[in-house]
Amino acid sequence: MEAEKPPSRFWYFVLAALLALGGLAGFVYYLVSGLTGMADDLIRVAAPGVHEIKLDRPGSYTIFLEIPENISRTEINDYQALNGLSVHLETLSGQTIPVGPASGESKYSLRGRRGFSVMSFKIVQAGRYKFVASFTQAQPARPLVLTMLPDFMGRLFKMILTGVAVFLGGMLAGAAVLGLALTRRRKPETPTIPGLPPPIG
DSSP, rough: OOOOOOOOOHHHHHHHHHHHHHHHHHHHHHHHHHHHHHHHOEEEEEESSEEEEOOOSOEEEEEEEEEOOTTTTTHHHHHHHTTEEEEEEEESSSOOOOOOOOSSSEEEEEEEEEEEEEEEESSSSSSEEEEEEESSSOOSSEEEEEEEEEEEHHHHHHHHHHHHHHHHHHHHHHHHHHHHHOOOOOOOOOOTTTTSOOOOO
């Protein structure tokens, strides 16, 4: 009875390639799904204006100024200083929520929209709030768009780290299979004596 032959090295190489490609696909998936989720969570309001907004989670929020693609950050700073953008946030019961400058420079480009961080605030309880955006100096020719997103930097780092972990996991698994294929030795064939039947097993 002829012994069953082990799989060819070729199939080890195929499996290693599939694992590596799976890690890359997982990385892309986490990035795309994470960015899509962030785009869906953006809260948009017009400035100037008074709005009642719903904030679904406590924590830090970043306020972005959403602009066309052809405006630079320098022009944003000049425009904000010229018009004196002011934001007031309070609970529906009238308690003021402090709004300050953005902690660090953050920006996004999602679904053809571009935003630059201008302010930030922190809430301790989810719920509905009154959001007032105004300009203390010249009014803009047309309303601007302000957006808000909770824990922007934290979510961005988590998304990237998760994607990198999935990518490295796939690459390491592929490397392990490839190493197994390179180090695996075929079982030597037992020589047979003419006139005698081959050994069994």
